[in-house]
Amino acid sequence: MAPEATLSHLHRADGSATYSHNGYCIIGAVNGPVEVMRRDELPEEATIEVNVRPAAGVGSPKERHLEMLLHNTLRGIILTRSIPRTLVQITLQVRSLPEEETSCGVSPSLIILPHLLHTALLALLSASIPLSTILTSTLIAIPANSSPLTSPTAPDLLRAKPIRSAHVFAFSADGKMLLNESDGTFNFEEWDEAAETAEQVCCRDEGGVGLGEGMEVDGQEGGNLDVWLREVVNKKVQWETRWKSAK
Amino acid sequence: MATSTLVVVPGDEIAQDALPTPTGKKKTLTLGPGLRHIPPNTITTTIAGALATDNRKNAAWIDANSGRYLPTVGDLVIATVQSSAADNFNCAITPNTPYATLPHLAFEGASRKTRPVLLPNSLVYARVVNAGKESSPELTCVDPSTGNSEGLGPLKGGTIFKVSLGMARRLLLRSKGEVTVLDHIGTKVGFEITVGRNGLVHVDGGDVKTVLAVGKAIQETDEQALGEKGQKKLAERILKSL
Structure with missing residues (x-):
């Protein structure tokens, strides 16, 4: 199942996206570039503010941790130097979680991380914030007694219990690793293999641009994330230029 | 293309x-x-x-038709005067961004002794002359080479309507933008529109009813991405209601 995304649906935000995948649904909104508070102002760069709001209750250290990870990753892809002394505000509201979220044996903040990254990226694309590249992210879970799972759903993880280790990777369009968060016990070979699988899921094959090839790379998931993202952008452009073909 | x-x-x-x-x-x-x-x-x-x-x-x-308006040199914008400083007005082009400066002398016929008086919240149609990222944007209401306003200046009466940035661009493209709804309405009633690249359209006409009808027509054409036939139908519907 490829993720589902709706872009630019909140009319008061500069950019917005709703993303749903594997039982997670997240609304992202981006405002920017706007005026920055004096104490946060950076003379030669844009300030990035990430707010993660949980599905229930108020933010806790878990959300602060996710915000920090998102902030550091997104700062690497936003061209902050082209919009100095401004603020880019990214708000991510988790709307729904899968039921098995807490019982699936993987840290909840790790499972949600790729979804938050994708939502933030889509909202940034919708707000036309200058970016140096795009990013795609995935979760790889290595169960104790079966083969590694790529981008598993919560019920998948529950069935494959116990999970020995879980890894989140994010890659830029040119295949550079932007983020890696790992949890559990694993050796270097396992990590290396997981990183390679994640790169195949996230990045488009060198040279091969066909949609079909992307599908083959990741048979059980159905679709390469880079290809999926381009499809989403394609839809956005079609929607924006629909007046050209309207009767 | x-x-x-x-x-x-x-x-x-x-x-x-x-x-x-x-x-x-x-x-x-x-x-x-x-x-x-x-x-x-x-x-x-x-x-x-x-x-x-x-x-x-x-x-x-x-x-791309999304995101916030970023000032670019040469763009025509509708700015809102926020306050008046020693020798310039502070104007807002988009909400929550640093104010753009509009010098008091950047109006047609303005001199040290006869400065224009613009109250806060009044609208001006201006051209962006400086939009570097190192400073706040600068506006002008005159053509520096001739000293004429060429249509720029304070906007009186009427009201403003928000449209998408793409729609504002289309309206400024005139015939290439394929917005025919205004031509259809214009055959029966008179009105005047001013388009700012920052996604604002100022409409002024004889009476409130016309102004609202024209503004709504532009917004509807924008939101529903109406084609030529759709726009004609919309114009007919609006003219019937006037």
Whole structure:
């Protein structure tokens, strides 16, 4: 199942996206570039503010941790130097979680991380914030007694219990690793293999641009994330230029 | 314009054959919004959208209809006066961004002794003269070479309507933008519109009913992306109600 995304649906935000995948649904909104508070102002760069709001209750250290990870990753892809002394505000509201979220044996903040990254990226694309590249992210879970799972759903993880280790990777369009968060016990070979699988899921094959090839790379998931993202952008452009073909 | 659109995401490299082939005198390539040049000769995108090229002007840019308006030199905008300082007005082009400065002397016929009086919240139609990222944007209401206003200046009466940035661009393209609804309405009732690139349209007409009808017509054409037939139907419906 490829993720589902709706872009630019909140009319008061500069950019917005709703993303749903594997039982997670997240609304992202981006405002920017706007005026920055004096104490946060950076003379030669844009300030990035990430707010993660949980599905229930108020933010806790878990959300602060996710915000920090998102902030550091997104700062690497936003061209902050082209919009100095401004603020880019990214708000991510988790709307729904899968039921098995807490019982699936993987840290909840790790499972949600790729979804938050994708939502933030889509909202940034919708707000036309200058970016140096795009990013795609995935979760790889290595169960104790079966083969590694790529981008598993919560019920998948529950069935494959116990999970020995879980890894989140994010890659830029040119295949550079932007983020890696790992949890559990694993050796270097396992990590290396997981990183390679994640790169195949996230990045488009060198040279091969066909949609079909992307599908083959990741048979059980159905679709390469880079290809999926381009499809989403394609839809956005079609929607924006629909007046050209309207009767 | 290229017939088949090339849809790009940030970070894509634009191939040499996708760039415009100069036909005019101008040999240097002009890069518009959404493109950046990485020396020596790589051109990459920074926003998601469709690549647009103009062979005659030797220009390339990314067409996208989303996001916040970023001031660019030469753009016509509708700004709201926020306050008056010693020798300039502070104007808002978009909400929550640093104010743009509009000098008191940048009006037609203004001098040290006869300065224009603009109260807070009044609207001005102005041209962006400086939009560097190092300073706040600067506006003007005169053409510096002639000293004439050429249609720029305070906007009196009427009201403003918000439209998408793409719609504002279409309205300023005139016939190429394919907004025919105004021509249809204009055959029966008189009104005046002013389009700001920052996504604002100012409508002034004889009475409130006309102003609202025209404004709503523009917004509806924008939201529903009406084609030629749709716009004609809309205009007929509106004229019936007037």
